Amino acid sequence: MSGHGITDKNVSIFVERVTRAQEDERLRISRELHDTTIQSLIMVLHQLERYLSDNQELNIMHMRFIINIQDSIKTILQEVRHLSQNLRPSIIDHLGLLPAIEFLLQTLEISSSIKTILHIEGKSRPLNKDMELIVFRIIQEALSNVKRHSEANLVEVTIKFEEDIRFYIADNGKGIEDSATSMLDFMQQGKLxxxxxSERAKLLGGDMKIVSSADKGTTIEICIPEGPTPNLRTY
Known part of the structure; x- marks a missing residue:
């Protein structure tokens, strides 16, 4: 076995461990935000409401000041709820993968000038919850890259239900220079x-391919086989 092969294997193990640690940490932070931070903000809002109710003789300046604080806390509360939702997408648990992907695309359109299109080909079928979460993370990261780096104004997500399940994320942006072909390449180029x-796809027994050229956009293809996934650990 070549030295390069050994290095690839070591990098794969490292990224797998980091990927799993990230998911565990996201779940922990999401729970803490929901159980502690969000509840504390709600309690402060209720305290301010009671204060205003019990002190109606306040002059208009002080009352407006407190109302402005309430509005700021409500904005922060919405942002924290959104952050908690992104860290651990409950929509997957409640509605499944396809509605969760639609949610990602809607969020991208709202937060950017990028138009999104979703194509479903074949008869859709559910994956188990752990697989759905990992696929969600792959597509979430792909769309985040489109938003941050591609300079695209259109992204299309295509899901093909065949013997395997294939996911395509295609944008019309500037493309990826020096497109990597292996996980080692990704790591060496700082494309964590x-x-x-790529490692998440491998956890599902699948693989990921990237086709990109300058000014012609980028297409990411993820192929996920159905059946047992021995590398998958329940998160």
Whole structure:
């Protein structure tokens, strides 16, 4: 076995461990935000409401000041709820993968000038919850890369239900220069997000391919086989 092969294997093990640690940490932070931070903000809002109710003789300046604080806390509360939702997407648990992907695309359109299109080909079928979460993370990272780096104004997500399940994320942006072909390449180029996506696909027994050229956009293809996934650990 070549030295390069050994290095690839070591990098794969490292990224797998990091990927799993990230998911565990996201779950922990999401729970803490929901159980502690969000509840504390709600309690402060209630305290301010009671204060205003019990002190109606306040002059208009002080009352407006407190109302402005309430509005700021409500904004922060919405942002924290959104952060908690992104860290651990409950929509997957409640509705499944396809509605969760639609949610990602809607969020991308709202937060950017990028138009999104979702194509479903074949008869859709559910994956188990752990697989759905990992696929969600791959697509979430891919869309984040489109938003941050591609300069695209259109992204299309295509899901093909065949013997395997294939996911395509295609944008019309500037493309990826010096497109990597292996996880080691991703790591050496500092593309940790792509390395994590590739490793997540491997956790499901699948693989990831990237086709990209300058000014012609980028297409990421993830192929996930159905059946047992021995590398998958329940998160």
């Amino acid at each position: 997000g792509l390395a994590g996506m």
